[in-house]
Amino acid sequence: MxxxxxxxxxxxxxxxxxxxxxxxxxxxxxxxxxxxxxxxxxxxxxxxxxxxxxxxxxxxxxxxxxxxxxxxxxxxxxxxxxxxxxxxxxxxxxxxxxxxxxxxxxxxxxxxxxxxxxxxxxxxxxxxxxxxxxxxFISYLLGLSTVWLVLLSIRFFMYSRKFATKIEAKLITKYSAFRGFLAFIAPYFI
Structure with a gap:
């Protein structure tokens, strides 16, 4: 090529x-x-x-x-x-x-x-x-940027947790279906 x-x-x-x-x-x-x-x-x-x-x-x-x-x-x-x-x-x-x-x-x-x-x-x-x-407007902009950072960090946290759960579930499902089920549910309780 x-x-x-x-x-x-x-x-x-x-x-x-x-x-x-x-x-x-x-x-x-x-x-x-x-x-x-x-x-x-x-x-x-x-x-x-x-x-x-x-x-x-x-x-x-x-x-x-x-x-x-x-x-x-x-x-x-x-x-x-x-x-x-x-x-x-x-x-x-x-x-x-x-x-x-x-x-x-x-x-x-x-x-x-x-x-x-x-x-x-x-x-x-x-x-x-x-x-x-x-x-x-600077105080309003600082408040809005704080809200934006909180929302953005929540989104990144959720995506990283979801991605990590997929990886863990793929690794754990080799052992048993029950462990795979627990790997999918665990992040929602954390």
């Missing part, structure tokens, strides 16, 4: 494993689930915005300068809050199937650029006004 074929085969195998472990297909009323765009090229623009500005704001904390004011349109605090509200609004917007399909199917790059610019500009102007009348 050629090296390119080997790399392609490894890539396809890893994608299949990742989709099988992390993306579970849910069927609602016997219908096929809507297409997920999260690991496709169409979604990379959102990842670039998130990574770029996350690193920029972290770098700006340690090394403040005029570049930070230029890249965050004069107010890094308001722009950071804007990005948080932008991602929250996008998660709510993309949870609607018709909107998600409309944005990601045809002319997706143009639609995403227009949508992201309009949303970020609108949210930035609203938060700039709110910030100018001395309302601070």
């Amino acid at each position: 050629k090296p390119i074929e080997i790399i392609t085969k490894i890539k396809n195998t890893l994608q299949h494993i990742i989709r099988k472990i992390f993306i579970h297909e849910l069927y609602v009323e016997g219908k096929e689930p809507q297409k997920s765009y999260c690991f496709e090229r169409k979604f990379f623009g959102l990842y670039v915005i998130f990574v770029l500005y996350s690193l920029l704001l972290l770098f700006g904390i340690n090394f403040p300068g005029t570049y930070l004011n230029i890249l965050t349109f004069g107010n890094p605090f308001v722009f950071g809050n804007t990005l948080v509200f932008f991602f929250l609004a996008l998660s709510l917007l993309y949870s609607v199937d018709k909107i998600r399909v409309f944005i990601f199917e045809k002319y997706t790059a143009i639609k995403q650029v227009i949508l992201y610019i309009v949303m970020i500009t609108g949210i930035y102007l609203i938060l700039l006004f709110i910030y100018s009348i001395n309302i601070n």
Whole structure:
């Protein structure tokens, strides 16, 4: 086999494993689930915005300068809050199937650029006004991030427990069916 074929085969195998472990297909009323765009090229623009500005704001904390004011349109605090509200609004917007399909199917790059610019500009102007009348969202954001971390840690704990139970059950079922049954039930009592 050629090296390119080997790399392609490894890539396809890893994608299949990742989709099988992390993306579970849910069927609602016997219908096929809507297409997920999260690991496709169409979604990379959102990842670039998130990574770029996350690193920029972290770098700006340690090394403040005029570049930070230029890249965050004069107010890094308001722009950071804007990005948080932008991602929250996008998660709510993309949870609607018709909107998600409309944005990601045809002319997706143009639609995403227009949508992201309009949303970020609108949210930035609203938060700039709110910030100018001395309302601070940082305590609310810290509370929301705490709730988010708790929910995320619960999800990771449940997935790791479920995965470990499957491995233990496969190892224990060699001995007896009763031990396998106990391995499946035990995590729910812990």
